[in-house]
Amino acid sequence: MTKDNPNSTDLKSGKGSKDYSKYFDFSDAKVLSEDEFGKRIRIKGREINIMSEPNHRQEKQRGKEDVQVLYGNVVPDELRTIGEGKHYIIYTFGCQMNEHDTETIKGLLEQMGYRSTEDRKVADIILLNTCAIRENAEDRVFGELGHLMHLKTEKPDLLLGVCGCMAQEENVVNRILQKHGFVDMIFGTHNIHRLPFLVKEALFSKELVVDVWSKEGDIIENLPKKREGMKAWVNIMYGCDKFCTYCIVPFTRGKERSRRPEDVIAEVRDLARQGFKEVTLLGQNVNAYGKDFTDITYSFGDLMDDMRLIDIPRVRFTTSHPRDFDDQLIGVLAKGGNLVEHVHLPVQSGSTEVLKKMSRKYSRDRYLELAHKIKAAIPNVGLTTDIIVGFPGETDEQFEDTMTLVNEIGYDSAFTFIYSPRGGTPAAIMEDNVPMEVKKERLQRLNKAIEDNSRKNNEKMQGKIVEVLVEGESKNNEMVLAGRTRSNKLVHFVGSKDLVGSLVNVEISEVKTWYIKGEIVAESVAVNS
Ligand code: SF4
Numbered sequence: 001m002t003k004d005n006p007n008s009t010d011l012k013s014g015k016g017s018k019d020y021s022k023y024f025d026f027s028d029a030k031v032l033s034e035d036e037f038g039k040r041i042r043i044k045g046r047e048i049n050i051m052s053e054p055n056h057r058q059e060k061q062r063g064k065e066d067v068q069v070l071y072g073n074v075v076p077d078e079l080r081t082i083g084e085g086k087h088y089i090i091y092t093f094g095c096q097m098n099e100h101d102t103e104t105i106k107g108l109l110e111q112m113g114y115r116s117t118e119d120r121k122v123a124d125i126i127l128l129n130t131c132a133i134r135e136n137a138e139d140r141v142f143g144e145l146g147h148l149m150h151l152k153t154e155k156p157d158l159l160l161g162v163c164g165c166m167a168q169e170e171n172v173v174n175r176i177l178q179k180h181g182f183v184d185m186i187f188g189t190h191n192i193h194r195l196p197f198l199v200k201e202a203l204f205s206k207e208l209v210v211d212v213w214s215k216e217g218d219i220i221e222n223l224p225k226k227r228e229g230m231k232a233w234v235n236i237m238y239g240c241d242k243f244c245t246y247c248i249v250p251f252t253r254g255k256e257r258s259r260r261p262e263d264v265i266a267e268v269r270d271l272a273r274q275g276f277k278e279v280t281l282l283g284q285n286v287n288a289y290g291k292d293f294t295d296i297t298y299s300f301g302d303l304m305d306d307m308r309l310i311d312i313p314r315v316r317f318t319t320s321h322p323r324d325f326d327d328q329l330i331g332v333l334a335k336g337g338n339l340v341e342h343v344h345l346p347v348q349s350g351s352t353e354v355l356k357k358m359s360r361k362y363s364r365d366r367y368l369e370l371a372h373k374i375k376a377a378i379p380n381v382g383l384t385t386d387i388i389v390g391f392p393g394e395t396d397e398q399f400e401d402t403m404t405l406v407n408e409i410g411y412d413s414a415f416t417f418i419y420s421p422r423g424g425t426p427a428a429i430m431e432d433n434v435p436m437e438v439k440k441e442r443l444q445r446l447n448k449a450i451e452d453n454s455r456k457n458n459e460k461m462q463g464k465i466v467e468v469l470v471e472g473e474s475k476n477n478e479m480v481l482a483g484r485t486r487s488n489k490l491v492h493f494v495g496s497k498d499l500v501g502s503l504v505n506v507e508i509s510e511v512k513t514w515y516i517k518g519e520i521v522a523e524s525v526a527v528n529s
Contacts, residue, residue: 389419473500
């Protein structure tokens with residue numbers, strides 16, 4: 001990776017050459033024109049401007065092309081008033097990465113003059129920022145599009161857009177073009193910075209604009225972001241090169257590209273100056289951070305060490321891949337300070353054979369060794385994980401390996417899933433031969449074990465004083481405040497609303513399975529829990 005001239009304003013580079021040969025071969029589509037800038041077709045009376053389209057084969061490739069870091073002005077002056085007096089709504093599906101992309105999309109729209117609303121009737125732009133990780137997430141998006149069709153009929157000037165991971169999928173784009181021709185914009189995860197131009201194009205041409213890059217683009221710095229609250233996400237890298245066999249992310253998010261450390265550090269410093277209390281460094285596999293630098297040697301451990309020097313109370317990170325989690329990082333996390341005691345360490349299965357089929361590139365033993373090392377180095381660490389049950393071919397014994405691993409580690413919580421095949425991934429062509437009732441029974445047992453462990457861990461906190469970042473009122477009782485400990489445990493306590501956004505010490509008085517109750521204490525020294 002190289003750094004580009006900071007004054008460069010060329011934010012369009014990175015687009016690969018186009019190959020329209022297969023995917024837009026609709027029997028009822030008429031090609032209106034085609035040139036180096038794209039292709040215009042008509043399907044069922046709707047004109048479509050295809051600037052670039054998704055291509056699964058290209059998404060899989062990992063080239064050696066240099067990734068540039070570009071520091072330009074993303075919203076040109078002439079587009080800064082295009083949205084004045086107009087409103088937007090963004091519906092976000094999926095993970096923190098998508099939530100964070102939504103912050104960027106909001107930032108771009110606000111720089112164009114648009115303002116947010118929750119009322120669909122006054123919205124001039126509605127975007128669906130989508131998730132491709134599971135089939136049912138896709139169903140929800142298509143369901144939502146069905147509802148929005150009626151709105152579009154009542155208000156034809158409304159701009160409707162689909163973006164995010166689903167937009168990176170050929171079959172999704174084809175389905176939208178064929179069956180949801182009322183959509184106005186489709187763009188992917190690699191070219192969010194092009195949104196101002198796409199909005200302009202869709203507004204003035206009245207065509208459906210498709211701009212989905214199959215190959216990841218460059219790293220664009222200085223993207224505006226609309227952040228709210230006291231917690232902020234900061235991307236440190238994009239993409240994933242791990243290709244776990246069940247996962248679509250390496251296809252939809254491209255190859256691993258790390259942001260330059262000085263840009264990450266400057267962003268976190270700025271957030272500290274603005275008064276944010278917590279940042280979460282984000283990446284699909286943060287432990288691979290820096291491996292793509294060709295001019296410096298700088299790892300995720302180095303970055304976390306530099307985070308300690310910034311005056312912000314809490315720094316978290318997500319998500320980790322056990323394969324790249326090294327001793328240097330453990331040593332840095334053990335220094336504490338603003339590096340909190342929480343590690344999310346996805347295991348996915350406790351069986352080495354299943355891990356092999358998942359292509360996770362570590363064994364059960366290696367994972368256990370790593371988890372124990374982390375626990376030994378970081379007292380009171382909160383360990384959480386992701387687990388899939390019923391992967392193709394998972395036997396009863398292999399599932400028992402997951403159960404024994406869960407009980408040995410004693411996770412504080414876990415995201416648990418029943419395996420379902422994801423089209424386009426290698427696992428999708430494996431025989432999905434574990435019956436659904438067996439999958440469900442395994443999931444139930446697993447969830448029970450996680451609950452028991454969570455409760456046991458919470459019981460150890462009884463009577464302790466913990467530092468809590470107060471996030472707001474509890475969902476069920478406005479007299480009660482809710483916040484998180486450093487180890488990410490949810491705490492409820494009675495207190496004044498003025499405390500929202502501050503760090504307070506709370507003495508734990510009662511423990512539940514998924515949260516703990518306490519009483520605020522003044523002038524006390526908190527332990528790190
Ligand atoms: S590490 Fe595996 S599960 Fe995580 S994003 Fe990459 S391929 Fe998907």
